[in-house]
Amino acid sequence: MEEKARNILLTKEQISNRINEIGKQITNNYEGKKLYILSILRGSFIFTADLVREIKCPLKVGFMTTSSYGNSETSSGLVKIINDIPDNIKGYDVLIVDDITDTGITMDFTINHVKSLGVSSVKCCVLLDKPDRRKVNLKPDFCCFKIPDVFVAGYGLNYGDYYRNVPYVFNWE
Ligand code: IMP
Numbered sequence: 001m002e003e004k005a006r007n008i009l010l011t012k013e014q015i016s017n018r019i020n021e022i023g024k025q026i027t028n029n030y031e032g033k034k035l036y037i038l039s040i041l042r043g044s045f046i047f048t049a050d051l052v053r054e055i056k057c058p059l060k061v062g063f064m065t066t067s068s069y070g071n072s073e074t075s076s077g078l079v080k081i082i083n084d085i086p087d088n089i090k091g092y093d094v095l096i097v098d099d100i101t102d103t104g105i106t107m108d109f110t111i112n113h114v115k116s117l118g119v120s121s122v123k124c125c126v127l128l129d130k131p132d133r134r135k136v137n138l139k140p141d142f143c144c145f146k147i148p149d150v151f152v153a154g155y156g157l158n159y160g161d162y163y164r165n166v167p168y169v170f171n172w173e
C-alpha cells in the first residue's frame with residue numbers, strides 16, 4: 001500500500017516516559033481507594049495496558065465499547081454503547097481511560113453513564129487531548145499530551161480500522 005510520508009508526533013520513548021509520570025500521579029491520587037479502571041475500547045487498549053503497569057496500587061480493570069454513529073474522522077455527536085461495563089462498580093473510584101478527547105462528547109457521555117451507577121468518584125485519563133475542538137465543557141483530570149487539531153493515528157488510534165499497532169503517534173504530511 002502506498003502511503004504519504006509520516007510525521008512522528010510522539011515517539012515510543014516520549015510516550016513511555018510520560019506514562020511513567022502520569023502513573024505516579026494516579027498512584028498518589030488513588031492510594032487507599034477502591035480503584036476501577038474503565039478502559040474505553042477500542043482506541044485505549046494499548047494505552048491502558050501500559051498505564052496500569054505504572055500504577056502501583058490495587059486496581060480492577062474493565063472494558064466498555066462505545067461508538068459514535070458513523071465512521072468518519074469526526075464524531076457525530078451521538079454515542080452508543082456497544083458493550084457495557086462488565087462489573088457492578090457501585091462504591092468504586094472509577095478512572096475512565098481513553099485514547100483521546102476531541103469534541104469531548106464520548107468522555108462526557110461515559111462520565112454521566114458511570115455517575116448514574118452509584119460510584120464513589122469518577123475521573124478521566126487520556127493519552128491525547130485536542131482542546132481546540134471541544135464541544136462540551138470537559139478538562140481531563142490526567143492527560144499525557146495536548147496536541148493541535150490534526151488527525152493522528154498509531155498507539156491504539158485508528159484510521160479506517162488500521163494503524164492501531166504502530167508503536168508511535170503520527171500524522172500524514
Ligand atoms: P470525541 O467524542 O469527539 O471526543 O472523540 C473521541 C473519539 O474519536 C476517540 O475515542 C477516537 O476514537 C476518535 N478520534 C478523535 N480524534 C481522533 C484522531 O485524531 N485520530 C483517531 N481517532 C480520533
Ligand code: MG
Pocket residue numbers: 043157158
Ligand atoms: Mg477510534
